[in-house]
Amino acid sequence: MTGSRHVANDAWEALLSAHAVLMKQFAAEETWDSVSMREYDVLYTLSKCAGPARMSELNRHVLLSQPALSRLVGRLAERGLVERQPDSADGRGVRLALTAAGRDLQRQVGRRHARSVARAVTAELTPAQYRQLEEICRRLAGEPAPPARQAAPAVGHLQPHQRPADQQDKDLAS
Amino acid sequence: MTGSRHVANDAWEALLSAHAVLMKQFAAEETWDSVSMREYDVLYTLSKCAGPARMSELNRHVLLSQPALSRLVGRLAERGLVERQPDSADGRGVRLALTAAGRDLQRQVGRRHARSVARAVTAELTPAQYRQLEEICRRLAGEPAPPARQAAPAVGHLQPHQRPADQQDKDLAS
DNA sequence: TGGAGATACATGCAAACGCATATATCTTAG
DNA sequence: CTAAGATATATGCGTTTGCATGTATCTCCA
Numbered sequence: 001m002t003g004s005r006h007v008a009n010d011a012w013e014a015l016l017s018a019h020a021v022l023m024k025q026f027a028a029e030e031t032w033d034s035v036s037m038r039e040y041d042v043l044y045t046l047s048k049c050a051g052p053a054r055m056s057e058l059n060r061h062v063l064l065s066q067p068a069l070s071r072l073v074g075r076l077a078e079r080g081l082v083e084r085q086p087d088s089a090d091g092r093g094v095r096l097a098l099t100a101a102g103r104d105l106q107r108q109v110g111r112r113h114a115r116s117v118a119r120a121v122t123a124e125l126t127p128a129q130y131r132q133l134e135e136i137c138r139r140l141a142g143e144p145a146p147p148a149r150q151a152a153p154a155v156g157h158l159q160p161h162q163r164p165a166d167q168q169d170k171d172l173a174s
Numbered sequence: 175m176t177g178s179r180h181v182a183n184d185a186w187e188a189l190l191s192a193h194a195v196l197m198k199q200f201a202a203e204e205t206w207d208s209v210s211m212r213e214y215d216v217l218y219t220l221s222k223c224a225g226p227a228r229m230s231e232l233n234r235h236v237l238l239s240q241p242a243l244s245r246l247v248g249r250l251a252e253r254g255l256v257e258r259q260p261d262s263a264d265g266r267g268v269r270l271a272l273t274a275a276g277r278d279l280q281r282q283v284g285r286r287h288a289r290s291v292a293r294a295v296t297a298e299l300t301p302a303q304y305r306q307l308e309e310i311c312r313r314l315a316g317e318p319a320p321p322a323r324q325a326a327p328a329v330g331h332l333q334p335h336q337r338p339a340d341q342q343d344k345d346l347a348s
Numbered sequence: 349t350g351g352a353g354a355t356a357c358a359t360g361c362a363a364a365c366g367c368a369t370a371t372a373t374c375t376t377a378g
Numbered sequence: 379c380t381a382a383g384a385t386a387t388a389t390g391c392g393t394t395t396g397c398a399t400g401t402a403t404c405t406c407c408a
Contacts, residue, residue, distance in 0.1 A: 018315040055386070087386095238395080241395080
């Protein structure tokens with residue numbers, strides 16, 4: 001038993017290491033023109049959300065404190081990349097959506113970035129391996145983990161990562 | 175072909191998501207007493223290096239810019255947790271090592287943190303799964319990937335992650 | 349040998365972050 | 379219906395980050 005604890009820690013450390021190595025690699029590329037990786041992360045997350053998203057929803061995906069995200073979105077809004085509207089249903093909340101310019105920029109950067117990601121991943125892993133990686137990481141992230149790889153029933157709870165399930169090809173398609 | 179690109183991107187996104195979710199979870203725990211997670215990361219990395227390490231070596235493991243790491247180490251040195259000595263062999267470089275206090279603090283925090291990590295990982299994954307995760311992530315990180323799980327030949331190039339291969343149990347042992 | 353370029357780390361400075369807290373709205377027990 | 383508490387987001391403020399650059403040392407080739 002005491003061994004499995006150790007192995008579990010090694011696995012997490014390996015994940016951290018892979019994350020750091022690849023993040024640095026991606027950051028060093030010329031992909032990021034006029035947006036930082038964090039800003040892109042927000043734009044990308046917004047692009048995956050069907051309708052307007054809320055700050056708190058965004059904040060579940062982005063590794064940033066709530067105030068930091070609030071200001072980051074503020075900056076993106078000032079640059080005309082996202083639109084921030086008061087929510088009619090909930091006066092405290094905000095509805096966020098990409099503007100046309102924001103969507104364009106996300107797609108453009110997303111295309112380049114997706115290429116880098118695909119290159120890095122496929123260079124080291126076999127298809128079977130990165131499929132396993134996806135499955136395992138989804139579980140780790142606490143997602144229901146859709147085991148079937150084709151048209152899963154789409155259970156539909158708005159858990160951590162809800163995605164429209166279509167349309168997200170746009171940014172990944174070459 | 176165009177499909178595998180997409181799947182590879184999904185795998186990376188899943189990894190990012192798992193990273194973000196677990197990092198937030200760990201950050202929210204009471205584990206971090208007097209050190210931030212980044213500071214702990216540096217202390218931990220130092221604890222794994224056999225002898226004194228160099229800044230640039232550290233910087234390979236930690237996701238921070240070189241100036242940020244330089245100052246972070248400076249702060250740790252001021253607090254008496256790490257020792258910074260000029261390198262006799264290379265006048266430009268610095269040799270970093272944990273002080274006794276630094277090692278103690280690392281172990282104490284490491285014990286708590288390792289528990290959290292083990293809890294989180296084993297709660298979601300089977301032993302076979304986190305072993306696979308480790309193997310796959312090591313490859314992703316560009317490590318030689320020791321396929322044998324017992325006493326690998328220890329090729330020994332000082333690639334990204336060189337670890338003493340022993341002693342690191344100390345911080346993970348319950 | 350000498351000097352151009354590379355490497356290792358540090359520092360000035362503006363931008364961005366996290367923590368604590370403020371503000372506004374929603375929810376709910378009484 | 380109201381007051382207490384929860385929730386969603388924003389803002390003040392000190393700290394930390396990244397970028398550009400500085401300084402010192404090392405490397406290597408002419």
